[in-house]
Amino acid sequence: MVALRNYIYCDLCRQKYFLMVKGMMVIIIFFLLISITPALAEISVSLETDRTDATLSDTVTLVVRVQGKKGKPPFIMGLDHFQVSNGGSSSRFEMVNGRISSEKKYIFYITPRKKGIFIIGPAEVSHNNKIYKSNTIELKVDDTSPLESPDRNNPLFVTAECSKSHGYVGQIFLYTLKFYRLKSVSNVSVDVPEIDGLSFKKLGDHKEYISTIKEGDYSVIELRYALVADKPGVYKITQAFFKMNVLEKQSRSNRGSFFDDSFFNITRTRPLSIYSNEVDLIVKSLPKEGRTQDFSGLVGRFSIKASLVPEEIKLGESATLTTIISGDGNVRLIPDLKLQELKDIKAYADQPFIDIQRTFNGVSGKKIMKWAIVPQKEGVYTIPAMSITYFNPETGHYVQEKTSPLMLDVMHGNINGIDNGSGQKIAISTYIRPESKVYGEDIFSIHDGYDVLRPDNIDKMGTITLYIIFLFPAFIFFVILGIRYIYGKNIEIETLTAKKTMSVFLKNIKSLKDNAQTDDILKFINIYFSERFNLKGGSLTVSEIYNRLLQQGILQETAQDILDIMTELETMVYTGESTEVNLSFKENLITIIKKIDRKLK
Helix, strand or coil, rough: CCHHHHHHHHHHHHHHHHHHHHHHHHHHHHHHHHHHHHHHHHHEEEEECCCCCCCCCCEEEEEEEECCCCCCEEEEEHHHEEEEEEEEEEEEEEEECCCEEEEEEEEEEEEECCCEEEEEEEEEEEECEEEEEEECEEEECCCCCCCCCCCCCCCEEEEEEEEECCCEEEEEEEEEEEEECCCCEEEEECCCCCCEEEEEECEEEEEEEEEECCEEEEEEEEEEEEEECCCCCCECCCCCCEEEEEEEEEEECCCCCCCCCCCEEEEEEEEEEEEEECEEEEEEEECCCCCCCCCCEEEEEEEEEEEECCEEEECCCCCEEEEEEEEEHHHHHHHCCCCCCCCCEEEECCEEEEEEECCEEEEEEEEEEEEEEEEECCCCEEECCCEEEEEECEEEEEEEEECCCCEEECCCCCCCCCCCCCCCCEEECCCCCCCCCCCCCCCCCCCCHHHHHHHHHHHHHHHHHHHHHHHHHHHHHHHHHHHHHHHHHHHHHHHHHHHHHHHHHHHHHHHHHCEEHHHHHHHHHHHHHHHHCCCCCCCCCCCHHHHHHHHCCCCCCHHHHHHHHHHHHHHHHHCCCEEEEEEHHHHHHHHHHHHHHHHHH
């Protein structure tokens, strides 16, 4: 009893001791915060870049340092003519000789859109209704173009080439881009040149392979486009523009330390833009010599064939004439052929069918045209030949392709009865239903009256049998209902959670005014994706959201739409170009989010 009392007393002493220690810690922290507050009140903003001279193909690193304050990112002036990408942020908090200081560093990557001399900054930070401004930096951008032949000593470069250096209007050229890389990259996109008179159409999926150049194994991404000129002229195909994020590893420590290990390396993405070389193309008009009146502008190599099925019919029946034009070139310009009028034959044309195939090797296709041939008299008919004319750019001459004439033999049909308007009699036969025959009779009597349910018949079944008959369906029903409840509960909860997440997002967006703040919209989008991907207290970057959407089966076009919107919002927030968006912007955002929400699992 005494031991128990002593134990209780000691336990009470321990509790009082811990309460006293906690109180002392609270007091110490309170005085520390009081001493820290004056240090943090000293706010300063500075702006710096990694260079002051750049070209249109360079990406400049822009760093904003904010000391003594934590909060929203700064607004940066003078970035109207730059493409801005967010490079992340980092914080530093230290105490030296009793003095506490804090700093937050914001990193941006800017790519110039035009040449000139630009004033970057100041960067502005507001605190307690007071605005703090940074210094400004002068950045000179010239129009120095990349080398005509890419520097193959670089770890990243692009080449462009055309299958022909000269050709004709309407001819399809193959425009090929090859992206060589020795570094890891992500979010690669390409901007094909936009030139008046030229049109580009992507051919098939891109190819990836390894190519050895100067004892280096480069990973190559090859893209091909169908290039067509609408008018003659001398064209200079400007550089194709590749944008990407390059993965770079940065070590936390100096060489030789314990932390100098790959495990402690930080991987950071840096946006980069590179250009291809220019390509010259000479396009001539199609020659007038040898051009026929039926020429439709078809350029390439084509063939024509025709068939008649069947070749022998009876009067009153019909045959099908099929003509197929196929080949490589501008298939869309294959003309609709017309069948020559024939005596004593009626022809009914079907809707033409065209099939265009864009493969990695070029454009090909075919056009199918059909007619129903209905003779009005007996005899042997000749279906005349059909022809097309196309221009062959390889030989520089017009070519006419023809089919062979087809023969149709129409025999006596032996038809009598009704006149179809042309003197021909069409017989109508009457179907007579055959009488039913009895092949056998059931030897068991069939009970179809109420006497089958008489009490004496039910008593013969037995009580257990009756219970089984009447209760078994109910038992099966409840078993299935239980299985559906157990296995469907989780799915139902997930469905309800997804619907709730979507409804909250719509409520937040619709609650904003017409001229909504961009930072609020960006915050609501991040909250939606964090809850939709079941992130507990975490958030994703724009690139991570894009990659997760692709993994969930979202179409690349839809994922790219939300990526562009979020990137635009981040640019507006970080640069201060605009802090408001209109109603159409919100409606477009809601449409894309709804499309994504329906597809997410």
